Amino acid sequence: MTLIDGKKTAAEIKLGIAEKVQEIIANGGKRPHLAAILVGHDGGSETYVANKVKACEECGFKSTLIRYENDVTEAELLDKIQELNHDDDIDGFIVQLPLPRHISEQKVIETIDPDKDVDGFHPVNVGKMALGLPCFISATPNGIVELLRHYHIETSGKKCVILGRSNIVGKPMAQLMIQKHIGDSTVTVCHSHSKTLKEECRQADIIIAAIGQPEFVTADMVKEGAVVIDVGTTRVPDATRPKGFRLCGDVKFDEVAPKCSYITPVPGGVGPMTICSLMMNTLKAGTK
């Protein structure tokens, strides 16, 4: 069994990005600039955004964090997005999700200029990705594809089962895994209403678990030699940890790992690659 080290892979990729940025600057080019909008004080979102800002520093990017309290109006937020759309110094930006209930996430996403949508959430980017056209691909699925590539894991012609059908992970992951020259796999997407989920998993060469249910994937669901990618990051209360919680994946790691050819840990697997993909998209936005 090989443990897939997302942290190390991400560090190597970020180093490569930092070198490219140095080259751009040396040639008189512009330093890529990522902005992030954070609404409220959700613990998870605070951590993600702080990690994104830190990653920008590692890559040599400029970053701007724009904060709003939970009571910001939708109109105010949409105005700020329009301002960022027209700000030539900002190459790309993200609005951290989730947003308070009185703000339409869809409206927010659709207001972002697709050319600055480094999250790859805008329908234009989602549609282009589905067609296999150049676009910004959302960070988590792209990070997983990079990890599979980095470890030279064969995906062509393999049976890939994706657990979860979210817009952020499950759906784009399925698109990438069926695409020629990317996953090139035979893809099955299972979700909360799938009747044959366990049977599908047992036949899978590759399982990508993104359902947000801690330890959902157990050893009896995994074929000997399978590749298991765990996207879960549920916070589970744990009094022994300094923050009072630990991150728990969708896979029961201890019993599943011995059966796998490759498996990602949580934390340190997919998570660091997600942020790394955002950096790759920002570099792309800055060099267009």
Ligand code: GUN
């Ligand atoms: N919330 C959870 N994941 C993401 C992400 O990749 N981007 C944004 N903007 N919000 C998120």
